[in-house]
Amino acid sequence: MKIKSILLICMLTISLSACKTDGLISSAGSLVTGLTINETQLKAEAKLSAQEMDKKIPIAPAGNQYAVRLHNLTKNMTTYDGLTLNYKVYLVDEVNAFAMPDGTVRVYAGLMDLMNDDEVLAVIGHEIGHVALKHSLQQYKKAYLAKAAREGLSATDSTVGNIAGAYGDIGEAFLNAQFSQKDELESDAYGVTVLHKMGHDPYAAVRAQEKLQQLGSQDSVFSSHPPSQKRIDLARAAADKITGK
Ligand SMILES: [Zn+2]
Numbered sequence: 001m002k003i004k005s006i007l008l009i010c011m012l013t014i015s016l017s018a019c020k021t022d023g024l025i026s027s028a029g030s031l032v033t034g035l036t037i038n039e040t041q042l043k044a045e046a047k048l049s050a051q052e053m054d055k056k057i058p059i060a061p062a063g064n065q066y067a068v069r070l071h072n073l074t075k076n077m078t079t080y081d082g083l084t085l086n087y088k089v090y091l092v093d094e095v096n097a098f099a100m101p102d103g104t105v106r107v108y109a110g111l112m113d114l115m116n117d118d119e120v121l122a123v124i125g126h127e128i129g130h131v132a133l134k135h136s137l138q139q140y141k142k143a144y145l146a147k148a149a150r151e152g153l154s155a156t157d158s159t160v161g162n163i164a165g166a167y168g169d170i171g172e173a174f175l176n177a178q179f180s181q182k183d184e185l186e187s188d189a190y191g192v193t194v195l196h197k198m199g200h201d202p203y204a205a206v207r208a209q210e211k212l213q214q215l216g217s218q219d220s221v222f223s224s225h226p227p228s229q230k231r232i233d234l235a236r237a238a239a240d241k242i243t244g245k
Contacts, residue, residue, distance in 0.1 A: 037144070039137060043102045044160040046140050049171035050104035056168060057106075060089035066109050073117055074105075074124065077198065081132045087124075095215065098175060099127035101137040114211060118204030122191050125198075126205070129190030135183040136174075143173035188231055192238040202239035209235055 037045070060067035066089040074087045085103045089112065090096075096108040105127060112120055130136045144163075147170045151163050163170070179187070188205065195202045209227045216227070239245075 037141070039101075041160050042137055042141055042144065045144055045167070045170070046100045046136075046174075047102040047104070048161060048167040049140075049174065050100050050102060050106075052168035053106070053171045053175075054088070058091040060091050060109070064089070064091075066091065066112055069112065069117070070107055070120075073121055077124075077128075077194075080128060080194070083128065083131055085128065095212070097123050097127055099124075099131045099136060100171075100174065101131060101134075101140050103131065114215075115208055116204075118195065118200045119208040119211065121198065121200055122195055122205040122208040125191035125194030126187045128194060129187030130179065130183065132190065133183070133186055135179055135187065139177040139179065140170075140174050143170050143177060146173065185231065185234060188235050189238045192235060192242060196242045202242050203236070205235045206232060206239060 060070075070087055070089050074085070078085055083103050085099075085105055087105045087107065090106050090108045092108050093110040093113075094108045095110045095114055097106065097111050099105045105124060107120065107124065111123060115123065130139075147163055147166050151166065153162060188209075192202045192205045195204055209232045212227045213229075213232065
């Protein structure tokens with residue numbers, strides 16, 4: 001497999017100094033106040049972003065080998081932990097996957113080429129963790145509010161679908177956002193649990209991380225912050241615990 005670029009947005013270990021404020025700083029630096037948005041609205045907004053991304057990025061059609069493989073892997077996980085999930089493959093040769101607060105899960109063909117079924121499911125479980133633990137919601141909220149600020153939205157605009165034509169941009173900002181190391185570790189542990197509950201090998205989470213770490217030494221993006229040995233060790237410890245070793 002030729003890896004054009006490595007964009008594994010959330011298997012990275014760097015810890016960002018996350019924006020602490022819920023108030024909005026516009027691009028001009030002025031504070032936008034009064035725009036409030038609740039979880040239900042944010043999920044609806046996220047769905048709009050997912051729809052825009054699906055229009056822009058080629059999706060594996062039904063019957064495509066990647067689509068069939070992902071379907072078989074996830075057919076018993078269309079609901080999980082109270083979430084309703086929908087899965088598709090992006091036919092892009094990048095090692096990447098993401099999940100959005102509305103339950104959209106997208107897996108890139110490059111990741112499926114790199115990993116076996118259990119390992120792909122480990123990554124999916126990790127991404128579902130970000131949704132279940134509301135990390136994705138917070139990231140999407142930041143991306144949405146930043147865009148809303150730039151568009152000059154105010155309290156009277158807090159209805160779903162109010163930023164015409166901007167949902168692709170928000171989705172892109174969401175994809176480029178990075179989770180904190182704490183969030184990553186929590187999702188790693190969650191992913192191990194997903195594997196175990198679904199009858200797969202929990203140690204696949206360890207192997208998936210090791211593969212990403214190996215990639216890190218070959219790629220300029222990953223080499224600056226590959227999955228850390230600490231994360232690999234903690235994933236192994238979580239697998240040991242859940243299997244009673
Ligand atoms: Zn992550």
